[in-house]
Amino acid sequence: MTKSRTSVLIVGAGPVGLALAGDLGWRGDACTLIERTDGAISAPKMDMVGIRTMEHCRRWGISDWVSHSPYPRDYPQDNVFLTSLTGYELGREAIPPKNLEKRPPQSPQNRERCPQDMFDPILTRFVRQFEHVDLRYRTELVDFGERDDGVVATLRDHAAGRDYQMTADFLVGTDGGSSAVREKLGIGMSGQPVLTYTTNIIFRCPDLPELHDKGRAYRFIFIGPEGTWLTIVAINGADRWRMSIVGTAEKKTFTEEEVKDLIRRAMGKDFDFEILTIVPWVRRELVADSYGTKRVFIAGDSAHLMSPTGGFGMNTGIGDSVDLGWKLDAMIRGWGGADLMRSYEIERKPIAVRNVSESSGNLKRMLSSRDRKPPAEIFGDSEAGRQARKEFGDWYAEQMRREWFTIGIHLGYRYENSPVVYSDGTPSPADEIATYTQISRPGSRAPHVWLADGSSTLDLFGRSFVLLRLGRDAPDAERFLRAAKARNMPLDVQVLDDEEACKIYQYRLVLVRPDGHVAWRSDNLPKDAGEILDVVRGARSSAVNERNASRVA
Known part of the structure; x- marks a missing residue:
């Protein structure tokens, strides 16, 4: 079996794996990043690059790449609470577009809106600057074994149809919630395995803002008689939208016809649209019991799973990569002490616990309207309805405000x-x-x-x-x-x-x-x-x- 060698083998080329490979490459360290897929993003999972992540991008010299991504900088970032797009607006948290958002005094950067199908290519471009970083798509981790002096991994090249071995000083699993690296290490996860069964639908409709009177906004949160039931997010500020059927702790699947009916319910009338993807998933509140061993570590969703309410998931993972990056560099170059890698879990796990908890709190606040059901009057055209809508909208906006303004979470850990x-x-x-x-x-x-x-x-x-x-x-x-x-x-x-x-x-x-x-x-x-x-x-x-x-x- 063919053998090769690298200093750090990174498994999983999502944003967290790309960030770690880029950080190591920027420091001059050789590493290999493998990804079992071709790297294409059909259903972007994240779209907010937090302010601390932007500070890391600034250090790497790519912050302008992110701020100048194709996402339109004049697109309003409002969060709107409503009965339907052609129904009643209950409230709105007005947030300026990126070109008008003021930079906070505590940072040289702003948070940015850059969905994963734009952000991943930016990180890939960053990684490919370094000849000593080897990025291999359609390559899967089959198995690995840890020794005192390193790790021996068996990899499968799906394009060539062959298996081969790679030795590394360290291995890092950034391979997501179903991490093969975490499973191989036998690491469990603690917390709540199910918060809600949610279904994400990506659909295309170029003229969606022209079909209703609510204007352009980043996020629409839909309130029905049952409370909060759906959200729609502007993925690219143009023609693609992500609709999330929030769901409950009871598993439910939807047919394409049912999905179409829910899209029409959200609009309040029939209209033309194209469904691109339907992806069921589970909101979880989990943190790994351990972050690794002496030479094998996990980071990102492999180590922590949280509700996207707040946009902390990917940004917490990038923080893992940055913490790992300089420590791995120190070990590779020989000046790191014997206990340096042990500090990775000690530092990063409490941050994950904190951010996972905050994300779940945001979800509970979003779903609070299921406990305090909206009064029937808000769905009617009357003076009592207008008054009820204002009272309910003011209350709901106050519940949600904590999610929109979180600079302390991003910078204060x-x-x-x-x-x-x-x-x-x-x-x-x-x-x-x-x-x-x-x-x-x-x-x-x-x-x-x-x-x-x-x-x-x-x-x-x-x-x-x-x-x-x-x-x-x-x-x-x-x-x-x-x-x-x-x-x-x-x-x-x-x-x-x-x-x-x-x-x-x-x-x-x-x-x-x-x-x-x-x-x-x-x-x-x-x-x-x-x-x-x-x-x-x-x-x-x-x-x-x-x-x-x-x-x-």
């Missing part, structure tokens, strides 16, 4: 109790949802500040660890540089004599990891800079971290 974050013992701040307060506390995302040259502090991070010396009187960094050189550990020093940066970062010395999270901070040089670096690269434990962990336990 923190790596608490991580063995590779040097804790300073400060208390954990409150977890924010609709707001986000930037802090330099270890484990948090390093704050964004605009600098005099028009760049962001975030532009300083990514390739290596970065030691920020803030203010004119910041201690000298030579002690850190010598310690890093002795460990072959990449470390850059940046001097920021900037009033706003000093104010937000608070401390005179802040050490930032390659993924843009703060690893350590202080006003003073440590007695042993090498001890700090050994902790944050996973080569030794910190007495401070151990004390904090014992208090949590």
Whole structure:
């Protein structure tokens, strides 16, 4: 059997696998990404690229590719609650189109609307820039075995009709909710396996906005006598639409004729449309019990499954890839410590639990109208109906508002109790949802500040660890540089004599990891800079971290 070798074998070329392959390629690491299909996207599952994901895209140099995708930037992003498209509007959360949305002060980027059939090709283009990244479609993982020094995988090339072996230092399963990698490792998932049985229908109708009086909007949420029963989303802002029959916890399948009847019910009249795909699926609330072993890991939907209410799924997975990327790079290049890869699960699993819970909460709020059934008056043309529609619409809009504004979820996640974050013992701040307060506390995302040259502090991070010396009187960094050189550990020093940066970062010395999270901070040089670096690269434990962990336990 033919054999080949790679540093990292990534199984599954969805957005999470593509992001990991791209991040490794950007760092100069050889890897192989396999995908059992041809990579075509007929039914895009995601369309919102979150603000933190856009910050990663900025680091990779592809943020403009995303913001300039074919999705029309003048398309309104409103969320509309209604009885039918030709019926009554109950309420609306007005959100401006992308070309008018203001950039938040906490980031150099905006969230973007870029559906998967546009986003995946962008990530593929990014990956194909690197000759040392091998992207193989129609290639399936048949089996693998883990050894002390690596992984041996059997792959099947469906195009050539042959099996062959590949050895790798590490293997990462980004192969979705039914992950073969997770199953092979025997990892279970905990949570709720069924929230609702939902059916997605992609249909084509170029003139849909002209057939009703509700105008263009990103999302329409339909309320019937039974409560919330359907949503329709503008996939590409043109001719394709995704209709989701929300469903219940009881399994139900729909014939094509039944689907057509529901589309007509949503419109409120007959009209011409073309059904492209009908895909039943299950909303789940699950997180993997483990994120892997010594050399095999899972990420994205392989590790966590959540309702799409909120748009956290893919973005949480991209966060997994970024966390894995720099750690795998450290191990490949030999400066990562023995415990570095262990920190992946410790850091990322709590974020998945948090985001899965928030997604389920959004679903419950969307379905709250099933408990508080809409009064019959809202479906009638009367003064009582108009009053009832306003009252119900105001209530429903308030229920839903938490889902639309979630900058705290995207930027405010923190790596608490991580063995590779040097804790300073400060208390954990409150977890924010609709707001986000930037802090330099270890484990948090390093704050964004605009600098005099028009760049962001975030532009300083990514390739290596970065030691920020803030203010004119910041201690000298030579002690850190010598310690890093002795460990072959990449470390850059940046001097920021900037009033706003000093104010937000608070401390005179802040050490930032390659993924843009703060690893350590202080006003003073440590007695042993090498001890700090050994902790944050996973080569030794910190007495401070151990004390904090014992208090949590």
